[in-house]
Amino acid sequence: MNDTIIKNLRRHIDPTPEETAIFLSLAVAKTVKRKEILLKEGDVARQQFFVINGCLRTYTIDASGKEHVLMFAPEDWWCSGDLYSFLSGQKSINNLEALEPTTLLQISKDNLDILFRQAPTFERFFRILFQNAFVFHQNRINANLSQSAEGRYELFTKAYPDLESRISQKYIASYIGVTPEFFSQMKANMFRKKS
Amino acid sequence: MNDTIIKNLRRHIDPTPEETAIFLSLAVAKTVKRKEILLKEGDVARQQFFVINGCLRTYTIDASGKEHVLMFAPEDWWCSGDLYSFLSGQKSINNLEALEPTTLLQISKDNLDILFRQAPTFERFFRILFQNAFVFHQNRINANLSQSAEGRYELFTKAYPDLESRISQKYIASYIGVTPEFFSQMKANMFRKKS
DNA sequence: CAACGTCGCTGACATACGTCAAAAAATAAG
């Protein structure tokens, strides 16, 4: 079970066995059920998560009560729920929910600070992690500015290759920024075009 | 002139005089004219920039030739032009242009790697920088999903408080994802509402 | 198996925003 996270860490850094041990001693394993809420708007985000198995979604609820999916976190993804809340201690404006039964590691802010002090190579790891997140998000913003719903849908399938079959498509619609009804019609149109 | 960058560094880290000196020895000052291009789509992004004075914009050009502003970088902002290109050495898909006569510091990828090795506190600095960028971008994505053009415009004014009077409003329209024509009408409507 | 809620599909109608063209206003250049 620790294989997944160790492989994930090795993607960007080469920690010594001691450093890995420190990391593992500061992270806590956790299992949640489908539909379980890990972070609720208004609470403070106290943990950073790493998904070993399953899938999470981060979403907001707007003034008129509609939900908007900010990101998915399937296996091998890191997820903060609400990073600003996590860092600042302010109330979260995002929600975080499990879309499947999910196994994850969580690490608290205090432990993360300890980690950075005791194993500074993790500064590097998270620097690279957020660097990549920056690229990912800028890409998505670009898609929002320049592409139609179809283009954004393609970007989704590239970002999350095997997710579509696992989750309700209303979440995909929300992620690309259209209503479920329109998404349904759009897919029908796309199919018609192809054949 | 180095005051600006030193103050910027001190926002997140507390570098020793030696570390600051290392940083300054690896960064190069540069001045560019209005409309000068710092990075062109298809080239490789070789520098990371810090704006001392003036303003840059990062933008893409879509298949139909339309430009889309991804971000502005007025004074005291860092800007990568195309971070993916900078990191990977792949061709850039973004363009970077000065909107005003601009003074900046630039640091190459090689020098940045040297900096990380010689003064590891900068790993921390850039980790925090990208962390903040993550929050900023997620906010913007949320606005794109949940708000109308008016809401996105408000977010722009919060993100860049004194920029509106300095740049052409067609760039603001592009940043919030509407046409200049619609933006013009929208502002007229907003004014009418208020009074 | 029955009953219920959730989800996806369809169609009629509504609206935010885009397109195109032209004039007016502001800015830059000679």
Next chain:
DNA sequence: CTTATTTTTTGACGTATGTCAGCGACGTTG
């Protein structure tokens, strides 16, 4: 200062996407 260029505004009309309502197909729970 004057002309040329760029930017902004206005208006008519088009389109992508939203809203609402209904209906059928599942999947869950008792």
